[in-house]
Amino acid sequence: MDISTVSGPQARSLPVNRSPRGALQGKKRTGLSGFSRQRIRTAWLFLLPMILGLACVAGWPLLRTFYLGFTDSSLSNLDGANFIGFENYLVYDQGEWYGILADSLWWRAVGNTVYITLLSVSLETVLGVLVALILHAKFPGRGLVRAAILIPWAIPTVVSAKMWGWMLHDQYGVINDLLMSLHLISSPVAWTVNPDTVLGTIVAVDVWKTTPFMALLTLAALQMLPKDCYEAARVDGIHPIKVFFKVTLPLIKPALVVAVVFRMLDALRIFDLIYILTSNSEDTMSISIYARQQLIDFQQVGYGSAASTLVFLLVFGLTLGYIFATRLKFDGSGDH
Amino acid sequence: MKALKRRTGQVLFALAVLALLIYTIFPFYIAILTSLQGGEGSFYLLQDFDFSNYVSVFREQPFFLNILNSALVSFGTVAISLLIAVTASYALARVHFRGRTTLLLTVLGVSMFPQVAVLSGMFELVRLLGLYNNLGSLVLSYTVFSLPFSVWILTTFMRGIPKDLEEAAIVDGATPWQIITRIFMPVLWPALVTTGLLAFIGAWNEFMFAITFILSNEQRTVPVAISMISGGSQYEMPWGPIMAASVIVTVPLILLVLVFQRKIVEGLTAGAVKG
Incomplete structure (x- = not known):
């Protein structure tokens, strides 16, 4: 107990200085620096597996993707590829533009992805806050309800896509049957095929699956709020809705902003849901679907890698833009 | 008057909770219903208990193997990344x-990677290591994608542990490895459960790498196996077996969520709110 009240470094330096070896290492000035140097060396040793792992299995593949994007490599000919510069991206040949940036399908995929992201993230933010407010109130069975809303988040996207694909089936689907018996629609709608409804359908299924995430993050923020200002507001007789917009919302905004970053990153790389629900339809193609199709289905590794690089840049750029726009601070150094 | 107003408020609130529950659970209800129905039946009510869809899931494809593969990959990912x-x-x-x-920021940056951005490089690496069509390729890629948030969550938790414990151990001459295994582990295990759960769910659910790196039916994981269930023709999807398979995969996750609800929420929020 005594020792921990003495300031750390002195306490630690004692045993080192006492030993003859510590005296021999006199060049290292004090035992303290020797100790903390050794500690730092151990720290790097501990970090080594992570750094090596991330460098070899994330960093290296990413760099290779960047590189392959500048080659004409194909799946059957991965090694014998030629460097072709920016030709995968954009090239002018005999009066025509070629490359990803000249491909209208790519731009359509970009449009779809941005549309889905904007709509889905804003809807689930609003819904998530509503759900969080409900769960913040005390009522019997709250724990069970909270567990129930976690389930859509926990199941594989493939499963939720299949479940909704079945419910949205044009002939046997429950959704059409429900809407028709409510007289909201007069004839069955092919939700996942009709170009007018298919993007909205994807957003709806995505919102169903990801609102829990938003709600739980918001709930955590709500639970950290100080209780006294609510007491004050209630004593003053201020309407709850006004309290929400004037007090609650500004206080939970930082948490919401972070949650939105995480969801945005996820939505921008949307793949599974679209792949299962509408497979390769051009109406719903996302940038990830486009890149993977070129890469694996068409076996054009060079072209596909260039598309993947663009996906990376797009996601990275949009996220950085958002972080700067909201002046979000990622502080990794806090000790408390 | 005031009592009436409060009463209406309570009823409205109860209705909101009910609507939320229906919205969340209704798709599962329909899935279970469909999986237990042999042929034509009611949309909304369970009329018979027919397990033929469940039997056919296991007969038509090596679904048991698929589950085993998923479990192997998920546990492997959790163990290595932890x-x-x-x-x-x-x-x-x-x-x-x-x-x-x-x-720390670089590690966080890796979690921002879109999977497709490393797909071709990873494909090359997997072939180089001879892991193509091998579950090892999935453990490798999932570990990398679960490491960032694992490190992030555990770092946050470890900062909260009092320094005295560690300093006393240092004075007693404990090595860093001893400090981790003897002092931190016992305090840290709730955080480990949380992190492990998130890594497990992530690996259990992953689809893009699983469909790209695995070719044979016997090596596939569950999400891909479900996506591959198809009928005699393109227009005739076997919805009964698909729903049965979906229910089978979802049950363990529901159990995990019910048992570890608090831990999962802790992990989700520690990773994001404190970020």
């Missing part, structure tokens, strides 16, 4: 060295 993350986050949380913040 092992690496614990030592790394000890260094990140407890030792002051230059470049610590940069390193």
Whole structure:
């Protein structure tokens, strides 16, 4: 107990200085620096597996993707590829533009992805806050309800896509049957095929699956709020809705902003849901679907890698833009 | 008058909770219903208990193997990423060295990667290591994608552990490895459960790498197996078996969520709110 009240470094330096070896290492000035140097060396040793792992299995593949994007490599000919510069991206040949940036399908995929992201993230933010407010109130069975809303988040996207694909089936689907018996629609709608409804359908299924995430993050923020200002507001007789917009919302905004970053990153790389629900339809193609199709289905590794690089840049750029726009601070150094 | 107003408020609130529950659970109800119905039946009511869809899931494809594969890959991912993350986050949380913040931010940056951005490079690596069509390729890629948030969550938790414990151990001459295994592990296990759960769910659910790196039916994981269930023709999807398979995969996850609800929420929020 005594020792921990003495300031750390002195306490630690004692045993080192006492030993003859510590005296021999006199060049290292004090035992303290020797100790903390050794500690730092151990720290790097501990970090080594992570750094090596991330460098070899994330960093290296990413760099290779960047590189392959500048080659004409194909799946059957991965090694014998030629460097072709920016030709995968954009090239002018005999009066025509070629490359990803000249491909209208790519731009359509970009449009779809941005549309889905904007709509889905804003809807689930609003819904998530509503759900969080409900769960913040005390009522019997709250724990069970909270567990129930976690389930859509926990199941594989493939499963939720299949479940909704079945419910949205044009002939046997429950959704059409429900809407028709409510007289909201007069004839069955092919939700996942009709170009007018298919993007909205994807957003709806995505919102169903990801609102829990938003709600739980918001709930955590709500639970950290100080209780006294609510007491004050209630004593003053201020309407709850006004309290929400004037007090609650500004206080939970930082948490919401972070949650939105995480969801945005996820939505921008949307793949599974679209792949299962509408497979390769051009109406719903996302940038990830486009890149993977070129890469694996068409076996054009060079072209596909260039598309993947663009996906990376797009996601990275949009996220950085958002972080700067909201002046979000990622502080990794806090000790408390 | 006031009592009436409160009563209406309570009823409205109850209705909101009910609507939320129906919205969340209705798709599962329909899935279970469909999976238990042999042929034509009611949309909304369970009329017979017919397990033929469940039988056919296991007969038409090596579904049992698929489940086993998923479990192997998920547990492997959890074990390896926890092992690496614990030592790394000890260094990140407890030792002051230059470049610590940069390193932490880089790790966080990796979790931002769109999977497709590393797909071709990873494909090459997987072939190079001879892991193509091998579950090892999935453990490798999932570990990398679960490491960042594991490190992030564990670092946050470790910062909260009082320094006295560790300092007393240092004075007694404990090595860093002993400090981690003897002092931190017992305090840390709730955080490990949380992190492990998130890594498990992530690996259990992953689809893009699984459909790209695995070719044969016997090596496939569950999400891909479900996506591959198809009928006699393109227009005739076997919805009964698909729903049965979906229910089978979802049940363990529901159990996990019900048992570990608190831990999962803790992990989700520790990773994001404190970020």
